[in-house]
Amino acid sequence: MEATEEGRIRTGTLWTGTAHAFTAIVGSGILALPWSVAQLGWILGPLVLVTFAIVTYYTSIIFSDCYRTPDPVTGRRNHTYGDAVRTLLGPTEVLLCSILQYTILWGTMIGYTITTTISVA
Numbered sequence: 001m002e003a004t005e006e007g008r009i010r011t012g013t014l015w016t017g018t019a020h021a022f023t024a025i026v027g028s029g030i031l032a033l034p035w036s037v038a039q040l041g042w043i044l045g046p047l048v049l050v051t052f053a054i055v056t057y058y059t060s061i062i063f064s065d066c067y068r069t070p071d072p073v074t075g076r077r078n079h080t081y082g083d084a085v086r087t088l089l090g091p092t093e094v095l096l097c098s099i100l101q102y103t104i105l106w107g108t109m110i111g112y113t114i115t116t117t118i119s120v121a
Contacts, residue, residue: 006077035115 037045066084068075078084085097 008079035119 033045033049036048039045040048063084065072066078066088068077069084069087076087078087081101082094082098085094089097
C-alpha cells in the first residue's frame with residue numbers, strides 16, 4: 001500500500017465506503033419508515049423522511065467541503081471532526097463542538113432505542 005502525503009496509509013476501498021453508506025441508510029430506514037408512516041400517515045410520513053434525507057445530504061456536502069482546508073484540492077486533510085473544527089473555527093471552539101456532537105449522538109441513540117422498543121412491542 002502506498003502512503004499519502006501525510007505519511008498515512010489509507011486502506012478504504014470503494015466497497016468498504018459503499019458498505020458503510022448502505023448500512024447507515026438501511027439501518028435508519030428500516031427503523032424509521034414503518035413507525036413514521038404509522039404515526040404521521042401516508043402523506044406526511046414519507047414527506048418527513050424525504051425532508052430529513054435532504055437535510056442529511058446537505059450536511060454531508062458541507063462536511064465533505066471541510067475535508068481539506070483551506071483549499072478543497074490541495075489543502076491539508078482534516079482526518080477527524082476535531083481537526084476540521086480546530087482548523088476552521090479555532091482551538092477554543094473544539095470543546096463546545098465536541099459537547100454538541102456527543103449530545104446529538106446520545107440523543108440519536110436514545111431515539112433509536114425508543115423507536116426500536118416501540119416497534120418490537
